[in-house]
Amino acid sequence: MTTLTVAGLDAGYRDFQALFGVSLDLAEGETVALIGANGAGKSTLLMTIAGALRPWRGRITLDGLDIAGLPDHHRARLGIAIVPEGRRLFPSLTAEENILVPTTGRGGPWSLDALYDLFPMVAARRSHRAGLLSGGEQQAVAIARALAANPRVLLMDEVSLGLAPAVVDGFYRLLPRIQQSGVCILLVEQDIDRALAASDRALCLLEGRVVMAGDSAGLDRDRLISAYFGAPSAPRSSATKTGPAPVPPDKPVPPGKPVPPGKRVPPARPVPPADPEVPR
Amino acid sequence: MTWLNDTLQGIFVGGGYALTAVGLSLMFGVMRLVNLAHGDLAVCATYLVTSMMAALGVPFLAALLLMLPLAFAAGAVLQLALFDRALRTGPLAPLLVTFGLSIMIQNLLQQTYSANVRGVPAGSIDVSAAHLGGLVLPGLSVLKLALALVVIGGLSAALRFTGWGRRVRATSDDVAIARLQGIRVRPLFATVTGIAIAAAALAGTLGAVTTGVYPTLGTLTLIFAFEAVVIGGLGSLWGTLLGGILIGVTQVLVSQVSVPYATLASQLLFLLVLVVRPEGLFGTGEAAGQATGAEA
Ligand SMILES: Nc1ncnc2c1ncn2[C@@H]1O[C@H](COP(=O)(O)OP(=O)(O)O)[C@@H](O)[C@H]1O
Ligand SMILES: [Mg+2]
Numbered sequence: 001m002t003t004l005t006v007a008g009l010d011a012g013y014r015d016f017q018a019l020f021g022v023s024l025d026l027a028e029g030e031t032v033a034l035i036g037a038n039g040a041g042k043s044t045l046l047m048t049i050a051g052a053l054r055p056w057r058g059r060i061t062l063d064g065l066d067i068a069g070l071p072d073h074h075r076a077r078l079g080i081a082i083v084p085e086g087r088r089l090f091p092s093l094t095a096e097e098n099i100l101v102p103t104t105g106r107g108g109p110w111s112l113d114a115l116y117d118l119f120p121m122v123a124a125r126r127s128h129r130a131g132l133l134s135g136g137e138q139q140a141v142a143i144a145r146a147l148a149a150n151p152r153v154l155l156m157d158e159v160s161l162g163l164a165p166a167v168v169d170g171f172y173r174l175l176p177r178i179q180q181s182g183v184c185i186l187l188v189e190q191d192i193d194r195a196l197a198a199s200d201r202a203l204c205l206l207e208g209r210v211v212m213a214g215d216s217a218g219l220d221r222d223r224l225i226s227a228y229f230g231a232p233s234a235p236r237s238s239a240t241k242t243g244p245a246p247v248p249p250d251k252p253v254p255p256g257k258p259v260p261p262g263k264r265v266p267p268a269r270p271v272p273p274a275d276p277e278v279p280r
Numbered sequence: 281m282t283w284l285n286d287t288l289q290g291i292f293v294g295g296g297y298a299l300t301a302v303g304l305s306l307m308f309g310v311m312r313l314v315n316l317a318h319g320d321l322a323v324c325a326t327y328l329v330t331s332m333m334a335a336l337g338v339p340f341l342a343a344l345l346l347m348l349p350l351a352f353a354a355g356a357v358l359q360l361a362l363f364d365r366a367l368r369t370g371p372l373a374p375l376l377v378t379f380g381l382s383i384m385i386q387n388l389l390q391q392t393y394s395a396n397v398r399g400v401p402a403g404s405i406d407v408s409a410a411h412l413g414g415l416v417l418p419g420l421s422v423l424k425l426a427l428a429l430v431v432i433g434g435l436s437a438a439l440r441f442t443g444w445g446r447r448v449r450a451t452s453d454d455v456a457i458a459r460l461q462g463i464r465v466r467p468l469f470a471t472v473t474g475i476a477i478a479a480a481a482l483a484g485t486l487g488a489v490t491t492g493v494y495p496t497l498g499t500l501t502l503i504f505a506f507e508a509v510v511i512g513g514l515g516s517l518w519g520t521l522l523g524g525i526l527i528g529v530t531q532v533l534v535s536q537v538s539v540p541y542a543t544l545a546s547q548l549l550f551l552l553v554l555v556v557r558p559e560g561l562f563g564t565g566e567a568a569g570q571a572t573g574a575e576a
Contacts, residue, residue: 050460076462084460090453093446101450103443104462149462 003028003184004049004080004153009058011048017056018044020208024186026153031175031185033195033216036205037228042188043085045205046155049186050082051075062152077104079152083159085188087142091131095122095141098130099148108150109181115144118174136167143171147178154178157188172198192224206230285415286532292418294508294528295425298521299483301505301512302432303476309515310452310472313363313374317381319501321477322484324385325351326493327393329485330400340403344485348478355477356470363473364466382498389495397492400485424486428524431479432517439517448472480505507550512560519562 004026012018018041026032036042047053049060051072060068067075081102089098099115099122116123119140125133130141139159146154160168175198179185189195196202196216204212204227212219212227304318315321325347332343362381366373402420409418439445451458451465459465484501491497508527512519527546535542553560 052456052460072459073462073464076460082460084457088454088457090450090457092453093449097446097449100443101446101458101463102461103447145461 001028002026003030003063004186005059005061006045006049007059007061009045009048009060010056011044011053011058012056013044013053018208019048021058022205022208022210023058024203024210024213026184026186029179029182029184030201031179031187031199033199033202034186034188034205035192035195035202035224035228037230039207040205041208042205043157044208046082046157046186046188047084049153050080050155076102076149077106079104079106079150080155081146081149081151081153082155083139083142083146083157085157086161087135087138089130089133089138089141089145091129093130094127095130095133095137096126098141099144102145102149104149104151106150110147110150112148115147118147118177119144135163136170139163139167139171143178147181147183151183154183154185155188156185158190159187160189160191160194168194192221192228196221196224204228282414282536283533286536287529288415289418289421290529290532291525292421292425292528293532294525295421295428295521296483296487296524297504297508297527298524299424299428299431300480300487300501301508301520301524302428302435302517303479304502304505305509305512305515305517305520306435307473307476308509309517310448311363311367311469312371313367314378315363315476316375316378316502317385317498318378318476318480318505319484319498319503320382320385320389321351321354321498322480322501323389323488323493323495323498324354325477325481326400326485326488327389327398330398330493333401340401340489344482347481347485351481352474352478354474356474358477359470359473360466364469382502386495386498393495395495397494399492400488402489420486420489424483427482427486428521431482432521435475436517444468444471504546507546510560511550511553513563514560516560516562519560522561 002025006025007023009019009022010017022041022045024032034042034045044053048055051067051070051074055068058068059066062075062078062080065078067078067080070078090101093101096112099112116126121137122140122144125137130138133141143156143159146156159171163171172194175185185199187195187199189198196219199216201214202216202219202224203210204224206227207230211230212224300319300322304315307313307315307318328350329340329343329347332338332346333340336343338346358381362377363374366377409416411417439448447458447463447468450461451463451468455465480501484498487501488497504524504527508523509520510523511526512521512523526549530546530549531542534545557563
């Protein structure tokens with residue numbers, strides 16, 4: 001039974017469209033990796049599912065209920081939680097207060113004690129202001145805050161961003177414990193190898209469109225990297241249960257990146273699957 | 281000894297300013313909304329109390345207690361119907377909306393009650409002063425200071441220790457992320473504004489017992505409250521108490537030398553603080569730009 005279904009989703013900012021007919025689904029307890037270059041629309045997709053952005057078109061259903069028209073606080077109560085890109089803790093609150101903020105009225109396995117058991121480093125810093133914690137500690141608090149809502153669906157946006165590889169390893173070692181709690185996860189991760197290792201299935205997003213999808217174990221890594229960059233030789237994904245026929249990635253061009261007609265230029269910055277060590 | 285007594289009287293006066301200002305401080309701290317109709321709403325409440333006393337024949341204290349929930353409700357409704365909308369439009373709209381509201385209220389009050397000063401008979405709690413050595417303890421002023429301490433202390437504790445307070449602080453930090461945690465921001469802001477207006481209504485009505493009430497009184501009320509907030513530091517409730525007390529003490533001390541210069545002196549204090557410590561005495565500068573996390 002699918003828990004979350006996204007079908008034919010268009011979304012964006014004012015008059016800029018960032019997502020084009022995106023479809024995906026998450027089965028009960030499943031982890032799906034969302035891969036794509038900077039600016040591909042990964043964060044936009046997560047924020048649209050969470051409700052911070054209004055979808056322009058398309059359906060989002062949670063356990064069969066259409067939630068596309070519901071406000072974000074209502075979706076949180078229905079069981080959608082997000083670890084936002086850049087963590088976005090409440091800086092003036094302590095670590096523990098951050099974790100106590102979610103007011104979803106949802107019961108489940110993730111009590112404060114269970115979360116401190118998962119993240120002992122947060123327990124040790126519980127009464128420190130979140131704004132003064134280290135990046136790794138902040139990320140742990142952000143994950144704990146999302147779990148504290150006892151969600152059905154956990155959206156994780158670039159947990160590795162700006163963190164030392166050893167710290168990131170620590171988070172990915174904890175991921176199975178989170179998965180075992182029954183939540184399904186949509187995982188955005190720049191490091192392709194990490195993403196595939198941690199997930200059941202993977203989707204590749206290119207300039208707002210799903211250009212490849214498949215089982216993480218069976219995905220051809222080279223084809224995935226081509227899809228990631230939108231190289232001309234990028235093979236079209238074989239049809240999967242996740243959605244529409246892939247669209248050739250030749251239409252949308254983010255502003256400020258003019259592309260001569262008919263010619264594809266790889267996105268400027270990202271070089272996957274490097275470990276991003278971006279100071280923030 | 282007289283200067284000691286004068287300082288004490290200044291502290292009492294300042295307690296009244298602080299009680300008015302605490303709502304202004306709270307609304308700015310939580311929503312970054314400067315409510316230019318703050319004083320006028322307090323004046324509305326005062327007229328309401330006098331009208332209720334006349335119409336229902338109830339004593340001052342009963343009318344005051346009846347008025348407080350109405351003031352809370354009025355604040356909540358204003359937030360839901362007007363301020364929320366204005367806040368979504370950008371930083372300028374709330375100023376224009378509350379300024380317009382201020383003018384509307386003053387004109388309506390003028391139409392309804394005329395421009396004359398009206399006394400507020402406080403009846404049973406019209407208070408005589410106690411004497412303690414050379415010190416005078418005017419009952420009403422002591423009450424206002426005590427209420428300021430209770431309201432500010434209570435609010436600070438609620439913000440610090442309750443779930444409501446945690447949600448308010450989280451929302452103040454980052455509205456968008458707060459909503460994603462399941463927080464319903466509109467009702468939350470409505471309670472904040474309700475509390476702010478109720479506190480101003482309480483302070484305004486008690487203050488009017490001494491000064492009487494007239495339709496444009498709210499402007500003066502707003503100025504002193506605003507100065508108390510800025511001197512104390514934007515968004516700091518205890519700072520607002522200190523700011524109010526500093527203004528009160530300055531006014532009373534200067535008025536011993538020259539009464540006309542008393543108000544001017546408090547404005548000069550305000551300007552001095554703006555020059556020397558623009559973030560205010562208790563301000564951290566965080567209100568202007570949120571502190572962001574340090575990095576490992
Ligand atoms: N707040 C915003 N306003 C306008 N455009 C935005 C905004 N955020 C992102 N975009 C644009 O939307 C596209 C997708 O961005 P995003 O979802 O952040 O990509 P990703 O998370 O995959 O790096 C990009 O072209 C980006 O420039
Ligand atoms: Mg992103």
